[in-house]
Amino acid sequence: MLKFLFCVAALLALGYCKAKNTKKSFEILRAPPSEIVVELGETLSVVCAAHGNDMIDPVVYWVKNITAKHDRPGERIRVSGIGKSILYVEKVEAKDIDSYKCVIEDKCTGDKEEIWVDVVVPDRTCEDVYGVGPVVYGASWHYKNWTAAVQDCLDKGLEIALPSSDEENAVLLANILKSYDSHPNAQKFAHENWLWIGAHDMNHEGQWTSVVTEELLADFYAEGKLPWGKGQPDNRLGPNDKFPEDQDVAGIHRGSGKWDDSFEHYNRPYVCLCPPQ
Ligand SMILES: *[C@@H]1O[C@H](CO)[C@@H](O)[C@H](O)[C@H]1NC(C)=O
Numbered sequence: 001m002l003k004f005l006f007c008v009a010a011l012l013a014l015g016y017c018k019a020k021n022t023k024k025s026f027e028i029l030r031a032p033p034s035e036i037v038v039e040l041g042e043t044l045s046v047v048c049a050a051h052g053n054d055m056i057d058p059v060v061y062w063v064k065n066i067t068a069k070h071d072r073p074g075e076r077i078r079v080s081g082i083g084k085s086i087l088y089v090e091k092v093e094a095k096d097i098d099s100y101k102c103v104i105e106d107k108c109t110g111d112k113e114e115i116w117v118d119v120v121v122p123d124r125t126c127e128d129v130y131g132v133g134p135v136v137y138g139a140s141w142h143y144k145n146w147t148a149a150v151q152d153c154l155d156k157g158l159e160i161a162l163p164s165s166d167e168e169n170a171v172l173l174a175n176i177l178k179s180y181d182s183h184p185n186a187q188k189f190a191h192e193n194w195l196w197i198g199a200h201d202m203n204h205e206g207q208w209t210s211v212v213t214e215e216l217l218a219d220f221y222a223e224g225k226l227p228w229g230k231g232q233p234d235n236r237l238g239p240n241d242k243f244p245e246d247q248d249v250a251g252i253h254r255g256s257g258k259w260d261d262s263f264e265h266y267n268r269p270y271v272c273l274c275p276p277q
């Protein structure tokens with residue numbers, strides 16, 4: 001009823017507001033990218049624009065705080081426009097690092113489209129920035145599956161983290177927590193408790209191997225006993241056979257520092273080994 005009244009009002013005010021036909025009522029002119037990397041203190045300016053197909057332009061507005069999984073309605077930002085809206089922050093602060101969406105909505109036809117945008121600071125995984133301090137291991141609060149995480153460390157000229165003793169595992173955990181507490185990307189994007197590390201048993205079930213050197217962990221892990229969590233590794237199959245594969249890759253828990261074997265296709269943050277200081 002409200003929608004109808006709005007249409008009638010728009011019809012009277014603007015002369016026309018066509019009935020919905022098969023054609024979409026608007027066309028997106030400027031779609032923001034899915035990720036924008038910005039430094040703290042820089043200006044953020046993101047345009048989202050659409051125009052009406054033979055009718056008045058749609059309403060365009062921005063919503064903040066929708067979580068990294070994009071599963072909350074979030075809060076609408078005050079700026080909105082007809083046909084165009086700009087997400088603008090003069091000087092980006094840590095609180096602006098967040099998931100946003102641009103919403104394009106035609107009130108007459110009910111056509112609506114949402115475009116998600118994650119605003120992040122550069123990882124700068126191993127640098128002493130954002131109050132993280134000097135670290136041996138650098139956490140990346142980006143979500144990648146295990147294979148992509150291994151590759152991203154290589155692309156950065158690093159290798160994925162793999163401690164070779166309980167002492168190193170404790171350092172790894174401490175470095176993850178330091179980053180978690182102060183890296184601007186962490187608070188908004190780290191809903192996961194697990195981070196990928198470089199151990200797998202893809203070649204032979206139960207033979208945990210370094211993805212970096214292909215050595216067996218049993219041959220070089222100092223205490224001889226890997227820091228698996230209780231009952232792990234369990235090589236559990238996916239729920240209801242949803243995932244046909246086994247659990248062949250390892251992650252570390254950011255609370256306990258214990259390891260668990262899991263599914264390669266899961267998207268998680270991950271940790272790279274930094275170059276020696
Ligand atoms: C974001 O949403 C959460 C609820 O998930 C809420 O607790 C928090 O206050 C919101 N933050 C802002 C800045 O609005």
Ligand SMILES: *[C@@H]1O[C@H](CO)[C@@H](O)[C@H](O)[C@H]1NC(C)=O
Binds near residue numbers: 147
């Ligand atoms: C991992 O992610 C990459 C890049 O998005 C994709 O190409 C690949 O298929 C994914 N692998 C798995 C096992 O999900």
Ligand SMILES: [Ca+2]
Binds near residue numbers: 233247262
């Ligand atoms: Ca497991």
